[in-house]
Amino acid sequence: MNTNISEHTKNILGLKLPTDPRWVNLAEIQLEEILTDHAYCEQKAATTCISLIQKNSEKMHLVEELSPIVTEEWGHFRMVLAELKKRGLVLGRQRKDVYVNKLIEFQVKGGSPDERFLDQMLIMALIEARSCERFKRLSEGLDDNYMRNFYRKFMESEAGHYTLFINLAEYYIDKKTVRKRWNEWLKYEKELMNSAEVRGDRIH
Ligand SMILES: [Fe+2]
Ligand SMILES: [Fe+2]
Numbered sequence: 001m002n003t004n005i006s007e008h009t010k011n012i013l014g015l016k017l018p019t020d021p022r023w024v025n026l027a028e029i030q031l032e033e034i035l036t037d038h039a040y041c042e043q044k045a046a047t048t049c050i051s052l053i054q055k056n057s058e059k060m061h062l063v064e065e066l067s068p069i070v071t072e073e074w075g076h077f078r079m080v081l082a083e084l085k086k087r088g089l090v091l092g093r094q095r096k097d098v099y100v101n102k103l104i105e106f107q108v109k110g111g112s113p114d115e116r117f118l119d120q121m122l123i124m125a126l127i128e129a130r131s132c133e134r135f136k137r138l139s140e141g142l143d144d145n146y147m148r149n150f151y152r153k154f155m156e157s158e159a160g161h162y163t164l165f166i167n168l169a170e171y172y173i174d175k176k177t178v179r180k181r182w183n184e185w186l187k188y189e190k191e192l193m194n195s196a197e198v199r200g201d202r203i204h
Pocket of ligand 2: 073
């Protein structure tokens with residue numbers, strides 16, 4: 001087990017609670033489960049971007065920015081699928097995504113169109129940020145050099161996506177409002193991570 005976790009990882013992307021170090025150890029022994037869960041995360045990222053384009057079709061800047069992300073996330077899905085196939089594994093069934101469901105509970109219900117839009121961007125930014133942090137953990141903590149490199153590629157992409165969703169929020173909503181709500185999201189996510197069971201068969 002490579003336990004060299006950089007200071008940067010601990011503070012990544014403003015997240016208020018770093019992943020429990022035990023998670024990489026648990027994930028390492030259940031890599032097949034992680035691959036299936038990861039495949040669905042990428043698939044859901046692609047379909048959510050399509051749905052965001054549909055819901056915000058009057059926001060042309062968003063439509064243009066998210067269109068290539070759909071392709072990129074689908075590319076990620078295919079990369080994970082290829083890895084499963086290489087190992088003689090099947091995709092398997094989609095699992096219940098407790099983390100994302102808990103985040104959805106925090107999304108504003110009702111509210112103004114701007115408030116709803118802001119939360120649509122920030123929930124995506126948060127999922128990307130946490131995914132990025134987890135991929136970074138895997139890219140630093142796994143024993144297998146090939147798999148460390150495999151996750152490094154995802155880590156770099158998801159860091160870009162996190163930034164993109166924050167930028168999209170700031171393009172349409174004033175920065176002060178975005179900052180304030182982002183801090184509320186970070187606080188909520190910290191509590192969520194604190195109370196969640198550490199399990200190595202899920203990306204989140
Ligand atoms: Fe991705
Ligand atoms: Fe992403």
